[in-house]
Amino acid sequence: MPELTQSALSSKSGFGRLALLVFFLGPAVVIYAAFSVYPLIATMALASFTTDQAGAYHFAGIDNFILLLTDKDWRGPFWNALGNNVLFFIIHMLVQNPIGIAIAGLLSLPALKFRATYRTLIFMPTMLSVVIIGFAWNLILSPLWGVSEGFLKFFGLGSLFQPWLGLEGSALITIGLISVWQFVGIPLMLIYAALLNIPEELVDAARIDGLSHLRIFFHVKLPLIMPTIGLVSILTFVGNFNAFDLVYAIKGALAGPNFSTDLLGTFFYRTFFGNQLQLGSPTMGATVATAMFLIILMGVCVYLFLVQRRLERHSF
Amino acid sequence: MSRRFGPAAVHVILIAYSLIALMPILLVVMNSFKARKAIFGAPLALPSSETFSLIGYSKVLGNSNVGMFFFNSVSVTLISMASVLLFGAMAAWALAEYRFKGSTLLALFLSIGIMVPIRLGSISILHTMVSLDLINTRLALILVYTAQGLPMAIFILSEFISQIPKDLRDAARCDGVPEIAIFFQVIAPLLRPAIATVAVFTVVPIWNDLWFPLLLAPGKETQTITLGIQQFIGQYVTDWNSVLAALSVAILPVIAIYLIFSRQLIGGLTAGAVK
Numbered sequence: 001m002p003e004l005t006q007s008a009l010s011s012k013s014g015f016g017r018l019a020l021l022v023f024f025l026g027p028a029v030v031i032y033a034a035f036s037v038y039p040l041i042a043t044m045a046l047a048s049f050t051t052d053q054a055g056a057y058h059f060a061g062i063d064n065f066i067l068l069l070t071d072k073d074w075r076g077p078f079w080n081a082l083g084n085n086v087l088f089f090i091i092h093m094l095v096q097n098p099i100g101i102a103i104a105g106l107l108s109l110p111a112l113k114f115r116a117t118y119r120t121l122i123f124m125p126t127m128l129s130v131v132i133i134g135f136a137w138n139l140i141l142s143p144l145w146g147v148s149e150g151f152l153k154f155f156g157l158g159s160l161f162q163p164w165l166g167l168e169g170s171a172l173i174t175i176g177l178i179s180v181w182q183f184v185g186i187p188l189m190l191i192y193a194a195l196l197n198i199p200e201e202l203v204d205a206a207r208i209d210g211l212s213h214l215r216i217f218f219h220v221k222l223p224l225i226m227p228t229i230g231l232v233s234i235l236t237f238v239g240n241f242n243a244f245d246l247v248y249a250i251k252g253a254l255a256g257p258n259f260s261t262d263l264l265g266t267f268f269y270r271t272f273f274g275n276q277l278q279l280g281s282p283t284m285g286a287t288v289a290t291a292m293f294l295i296i297l298m299g300v301c302v303y304l305f306l307v308q309r310r311l312e313r314h315s316f
Numbered sequence: 317m318s319r320r321f322g323p324a325a326v327h328v329i330l331i332a333y334s335l336i337a338l339m340p341i342l343l344v345v346m347n348s349f350k351a352r353k354a355i356f357g358a359p360l361a362l363p364s365s366e367t368f369s370l371i372g373y374s375k376v377l378g379n380s381n382v383g384m385f386f387f388n389s390v391s392v393t394l395i396s397m398a399s400v401l402l403f404g405a406m407a408a409w410a411l412a413e414y415r416f417k418g419s420t421l422l423a424l425f426l427s428i429g430i431m432v433p434i435r436l437g438s439i440s441i442l443h444t445m446v447s448l449d450l451i452n453t454r455l456a457l458i459l460v461y462t463a464q465g466l467p468m469a470i471f472i473l474s475e476f477i478s479q480i481p482k483d484l485r486d487a488a489r490c491d492g493v494p495e496i497a498i499f500f501q502v503i504a505p506l507l508r509p510a511i512a513t514v515a516v517f518t519v520v521p522i523w524n525d526l527w528f529p530l531l532l533a534p535g536k537e538t539q540t541i542t543l544g545i546q547q548f549i550g551q552y553v554t555d556w557n558s559v560l561a562a563l564s565v566a567i568l569p570v571i572a573i574y575l576i577f578s579r580q581l582i583g584g585l586t587a588g589a590v591k
Contacts, residue, residue, distance in 0.1 A: 017416075020495055024410035025422070028403040028466050035463035036429050039437030039444065046439060103333060106326050114327075120578045121334040124341065127574045129524035129542045132566045135549055136344045139559070147343065147359045181336070189582065234431075242433040245526045249546060265435075272439060282439050289436045300431050 044293065046286035057283075064287040078288070080259055081267035082295075084172055088263060089240040091176035092183075097232055099180070100187030105217050107188075108195040119192075126185030134249030137178045141165050165250060168260040175261055179246055183239070187232045194228035195221060227308070234303040241296050244269060264292050341567060348372055348560035355556055372561030376548070379558075381536065382565060385544035392454050392540060393522050396461035400518050403462070404469030405477075405507055409499050411470070412477045413485070423474075429467030434460065435527055445532055452535035460528055465518035472517070476510040477503065512580040523570070541566055 050060040068074045103122060107115055125133065140147050141164055149161040164174040198221055206216045244265030247255050253270050254277075255262035270278070272285030346362060347355045354367035361367070376382060411423050434441075441460060442451075450456040480503065488498045529543040539547070545566045552558045 021410060021414065021416060023496065024406045024414075024499070027399075028407035028426070028470065029422070031399075031403065031459060032426060032429065032463050032466050035441060035444070035459050036434050036437065036466075037425070039434070039440035040432065042440035042443075043437045099333075103330070106330055109326060112323075112326065114330075116579070116582075118330045118334055119582055120575070122330075122337045123578075123582060124571065124574065125337050127520060127570055128341070128567060129526070129570075131524070131526050131542050131546050132563055133340075135546075135559070136340055136563055139556075140340055140343060145356065145359060145556075150359065181340075238431060238433065242435060244435075248526065282443075286439050289439065293432065293436050296432065296436075 040293070043286045044290045046283055047290040049283050051281070051283055060283075064283060065291070068284070068287055068291065074284075077259065077262070077267060078291075081262045081264050084261065085241055085243075085263045087172060088176050088179075088243065089237060091173065092180060092236050092240055093233065095177065096180040096184050097187050097229070097236065100184050100232070101191050101222075101229070103184075104188050104191040104195055105221070107192055109213060122188065123185040125182045128182070130179075130182065130245040131249040133178065133182050134246050137181075138165065138250050141174065166257060168257045171251070171257060172261045175246060175250060178250075179243070182246075186235070190232055190235075191225060191228055194225040198224050230303065230307045233307070234300060237299040237303075238296055241292060241299070264288070264295070268292060341571075344560055345564045345567060348557075348564040352557055355560070369557070372555075372557030372559075373565070375552075375555070375558045376561045376565055379548075381539075381544065382541070384537070385539050385541040386569075388454060388538055389523060389541040392457045392461065393519055395454075396458050396465065396522050397515065397519050399458070399462045400465035400469045401511060401514060404466050404514070405473050405504060406499065407466070408470045408473035408477055409503060412474045426467055426470050429464070430471060434464045438527070438531055442531055450532075452533050452538050454533065454538055456532045457528055457538075457540075460532065461518075461522045461525075465514075465522070468517045469514045472513050473507065473510055476507060480506055512577070512583065 047064055048059060048061055049057045050063065051057055068078055106112070107118060139145055143149065143161075143163045149158060152158050152161050162170065164170045202220060202224075203216060206220045211219070241264060243263050247261050247263055247266050248269070251261050251266075253266060253273070253275055255266045268285060268288045270280075271288045272280055272282060274280030343359065347359060349363040349369065350367045351369035351371070354361070354363070354369075358367075363369075407426065411419060411426075445451050445456045450459075484502055484506075485498050488502050493501070523540075524542055525540075526542050526546060529538075529540045533539065534543065545562050548562050549559050552562075
């Protein structure tokens with residue numbers, strides 16, 4: 001009944017109406033604008049300035065971005081972090097999301113016992129702090145403790161053990177899998193919810209036609225939850241290209257060994273705060289943050305204009 | 317292929333994955349109650365009467381300011397959650413209920429924060445907090461976390477408010493109840509079921525965050541539990557009893573709260589996930 005709503009408001013004077021809107025929207029808009037939107041814009045503006053020896057700011061246009069992409073001291077670390085981040089994202093897409101979909105599929109089977117218990121247990125790691133999880137896995141995979149080695153020996157695979165987190169070739173993949181282990185709960189829950197929303201008549205019809213649970217899942221349910229899988233993918237993308245805590249907890253800001261676990265988040269942190277190897281720079285830090293913003297924006301645009309549109313047609 | 321996917325096989329897979337999810341947590345908590353020798357000698361064994369030891373806990377609780385860190389985390393998280401819920405619900409109500417020029421634009425503006433991480437504005441946030449003299453205060457964290465949580469909260473609560481039957485508020489309006497009273501006395505109590513959903517999306521990331529405590533409140537007095545534990549472990553890397561106890565101190569309360577509220581939390585998550 002929008003007319004009534006309208007009349008309830010329009011019966012008030014223009015001032016009373018404005019006061020009401022300010023009362024309801026004011027606090028949220030002010031806090032959000034001051035501590036979220038303004039900092040983002042100001043950071044992007046800062047990216048187009050440089051500082052001189054005296055600390056004064058000078059307008060530099062896109063010089064910082066050119067420096068980031070072409071200078072020999074900046075180019076290498078930036079592309080390294082970006083490349084690592086892409087690999088980090090691919091690991092999540094190939095391991096985390098398929099496992100999430102598979103377990104959600106199993107949990108949504110009709111007449112499954114202990115459903116709530118499984119859900120509670122499997123979601124538990126997602127509730128814990130990335131920092132705590134990072135330290136815990138650091139200990140578990142440490143050759144000093146020997147838990148993982150002993151575990152592999154139990155299955156006769158002791159010779160496979162390596163200090164994965166310490167080796168340049170495997171550290172990033174290991175951290176990626178730890179992150180997958182922790183966050184698999186998110187795609188699991190989102191997809192589980194989408195599966196529960198599928199109209200029962202559709203599934204029943206397929207069952208009467210004699211399709212197995214497995215075929216119903218792949219031919220009936222999976223196409224219907226494609227929009228949710230698209231949403232999960234973009235959430236994974238934004239989360240991954242913004243990741244920092246796990247690498248920082250396990251490897252520190254230097255993202256060793258030899259920067260092999262450096263992500264854009266840790267690169268941003270080092271650029272802004274500095275470290276043993278270089279001085280921190282707010283303007284270059286802002287440049288890296290802006291580059292991250294543009295990468296995330298590109299991902300969101302691809303999702304909104306390509307993925308989501310195409311998927312919406314299949315949804316019901 | 318068999319017509320039915322064997323129910324036993326389903327349980328085997330789910331039990332196996334539940335173990336994968338739980339084992340690392342159990343391993344840490346279990347060994348935190350053991351003496352150093354048993355931690356290394358038999359890491360997979362439960363603590364027994366011979367190996368039981370609380371030495372790690374006595375060091376953690378005696379040596380660091382765990383109590384203060386907890387208080388900081390609890391107060392920052394609770395106040396942030398309260399302001400996200402209050403201001404978020406008020407804004408969601410105005411956006412869902414009143415039509416005014418620019419309401420669509422304002423809704424769009426408020427939803428940017430769902431996709432763009434607030435972390436990217438950290439440099440400017442730090443400058444702002446320095447100029448407001450809020451560095452090393454809990455208020456700095458509360459303001460940032462409120463700004464971070466609002467977009468998602470407004471999104472979820474708008475969906476929820478639009479499902480509340482219109483008759484309720486219209487009846488109240490006919491009785492001449494003022495608009496502000498309609499929100500606080502009629503609508504706000506009905507929002508209770510949505511609190512769990514908002515809580516999952518705001519409280520958990522705030523409690524677990526390392527970035528902003530590191531940036532805005534690294535001082536001893538204002539450290540949150542996540543940052544405090546991170547720094548404590550950094551100092552005692554080789555003291556396994558203390559490290560394992562510190563990790564357990566951070567894990568156990570979260571798990572206890574999670575188990576108490578898991579039904580609502582997961583219910584909230586699946587409800588909020590619709591769409």
